[in-house]
Structure formats: C-alpha cells, structure tokens
Amino acid sequence: MAAATSVKPQENISGAEPATPRMSVNRLKYVCLAVLVVQNASVILCIRYVRTVPGERFFTSSAVVAVEVTKLITCLVLLLGQQRGNVKQLGLLLYDGLFCQYTDTLKMAVPSLIYTLQNNLQYVAISNLPAATFQVLYQFKILTTALFSVVLLGRSLGRLQWVSLLVLFLGIGLVQVTQEGSGGRDVVEGQSYLTGLVAVFVSCVSSGFAGVYFERMLKGSSASVWLRNVQLGLFGTLLGLVAMWSKEGTAIVQKGFFHAYTPMVWVVVFNQALGGLLVALVVKYADNILKAFATSISIVLSTVASVQLFGFAIDLPFAAGAALVILAVYMYSLPKAPTPSPRLGPSEQAPGPHNKVVSKEKGS
Numbered sequence: 134m135a136a137a138t139s140v141k142p143q144e145n146i147s148g149a150e151p152a153t154p155r156m157s158v159n160r161l162k163y164v165c166l167a168v169l170v171v172q173n174a175s176v177i178l179c180i181r182y183v184r185t186v187p188g189e190r191f192f193t194s195s196a197v198v199a200v201e202v203t204k205l206i207t208c209l210v211l212l213l214g215q216q217r218g219n220v221k222q223l224g225l226l227l228y229d230g231l232f233c234q235y236t237d238t239l240k241m242a243v244p245s246l247i248y249t250l251q252n253n254l255q256y257v258a259i260s261n262l263p264a265a266t267f268q269v270l271y272q273f274k275i276l277t278t279a280l281f282s283v284v285l286l287g288r289s290l291g292r293l294q295w296v297s298l299l300v301l302f303l304g305i306g307l308v309q310v311t312q313e314g315s316g317g318r319d320v321v322e323g324q325s326y327l328t329g330l331v332a333v334f335v336s337c338v339s340s341g342f343a344g345v346y347f348e349r350m351l352k353g354s355s356a357s358v359w360l361r362n363v364q365l366g367l368f369g370t371l372l373g374l375v376a377m378w379s380k381e382g383t384a385i386v387q388k389g390f391f392h393a394y395t396p397m398v399w400v401v402v403f404n405q406a407l408g409g410l411l412v413a414l415v416v417k418y419a420d421n422i423l424k425a426f427a428t429s430i431s432i433v434l435s436t437v438a439s440v441q442l443f444g445f446a447i448d449l450p451f452a453a454g455a456a457l458v459i460l461a462v463y464m465y466s467l468p469k470a471p472t473p474s475p476r477l478g479p480s481e482q483a484p485g486p487h488n489k490v491v492s493k494e495k496g497s
Contacts, residue, residue: 173408173435177259192392194381196256197252201249201366205362205366205369208359237364240350243343244343244350244365245369246372247339249372250336251336255336258333264435265440266308268431269304269305269451271336272432276301276302276341278341281344281346298461305454307454
C-alpha cells in the first residue's frame, strides 16, 4: 500500500503579486483614484500653507528624507502582510529582490535620484508660486511624459493626442502670462515667480522621465509593486540624506532634523508618502482616462480651496487657461482612433486556390 503524501502549498517568495479577481481590481482602481484626487489637491495646499505661514521654517530636505523613510517602512509592512507575517519569508524575498537581482536594484537608482531632485524642486516651486498656479503649470509634465514615452517606450501618439498637447501648451502659456504680472494673488514677501517657474519646469521634465522609466521597470517584470518601492525607498533615503547634508547639513546639526516640525508638517510628510504609493498603484491598475479625470478634479478643488484659504483671485485669462489644461488632459487620455487598414487589391487578396503563387511571392 503506497504511503500517503501531503502536498505543501508553495509559498510566495518571488515578490510577485497574487492574481486579483477582476471585480477587486476595478474596485481598487476607483478607490485609488478617488484618494488620489484628494491627495493631489490637499498636498499642494498643505505645502503652500506650511511654507508661507509666519514663524520658524522646517528644513525641506529633511522632509524629503522623512517621506522616503515613511514610504519604505510602509512598503515593508505591506510586503510582510503579503508573506502572512512570516518574517523569514520576508527576509528571503528582500534578499532575492535586492541582492540576487542586484541589476534590477541598481536600475532603480536612476528614478530614485530624479524623484529626490523632483521632490526638492516641488518645495521650491510651491514656496514661490500660488497653489492654484502650481497645480495648473505642473500639468506640463503630461507633455514631457508623452515625449519620453515616444522615445523610451516606442509609443506612437495619435492625432488627437498631439492636438491635446498643443492645447495643453497654450493653456499653460496663458496661465503663465497672466500670473507673471499678478501682484495681489496669494503673494508672500520674499517669493520669486521666476524661481518657482524654473523649478516647475525642471520638476516636470524630471517627472516625465522618471515616470516613464519606472513604468518600464514596473510593467516589464513580475516583481511586486511594493518590492519596487522598497528599492526606490532605499536609494531615495540615501540620496536624500546626501542632498540634505550638502544643502542644509550645518543648520540641521545645530537645530535638529525635526526642527520646526508642526502637526501640519507631519500631515505634509504622510500625504506625500501616500501620494508616492498611490502613483505606483495607479500605474499598475488604472487607465489614462481615469487618471485624467482625477487630475482635472484636483485642479478644480485646489483652485477653489486657494480662493478660500489664500485669497487667490481668479480672472478670466486664468480660468480660460485652466479650462484649456483640463480639456487637454481629457483629450490626451482618450484612446487613439484605430488606423484604417488599406483595401486589398486583386493581387493582394487572401491566398486561395487561384492565387497561391501570388501569395507566396508577397510573403517571401
């Protein structure tokens, strides 16, 4: 009589995410986008508030490091949950993902460096621009992302998408021109509009490249989105520490890492960390139309909130420019029209009993 053998279920140590039912994916997609709307609008308003409120200022470079550490810890907790609380399996997963596949880990240093630069530039931009203006101008990243997608991913843009990019450029230009000479719209002493504008431009270029690069890494492998974010978080923390030390190291040694950290500053830190993880989920599960819808709503929400919180004045040119940007975001998200297939001539018809020789010549 043959001995009975028990089959032990295979444990997930590859870091790949388990298959998710279609209904769960759809629900997760909409939940992520709904939270992303609130996060996109609130994080800019919160940063604008903490950077313009009277009193001691916190060190923005330390906040960037705090955001990376928060994301890293959160991803480690989520990975531990995927391993059902098994610390040993988590260790094996991290060893395999970080060291055995060290080439993939090293590749994540590129977007980490750019995201570190981008996060620091966002503080510079929002400190020098009204929140609503920054929200509109920051949509320039759609143009840079589109161009990098064509270059790095080999994507082709349809005619409607090229038109939408032109509309986007016109809308941003209209907002920029009307805001450059504004004197009483959420203006704080010591801020420089030109500095904020340059910071937005560089941030959009870096965001476009890093986003496309990260998408290529994320969708080109079976690794968990949380494992990829652990890799990003490790490099982001190290690079953030280097940037912090070179920029504000002496002052931080004297006053402390958490100098002038108020409860609202911690709200900004956790809000930015949540946004970074949400973007990763949206890249994984959502489509462009839903992301565009979320972006459009967040622009409207941040503009309305800026009027109430900071006394931001909306005039006709700004409203027209913002409307063009929202329209461009929606147009760009629409699927490309299918390319009509050319009609076949008599000599190009499908092979049949009477045209075997012709078909062979066409296929050779």
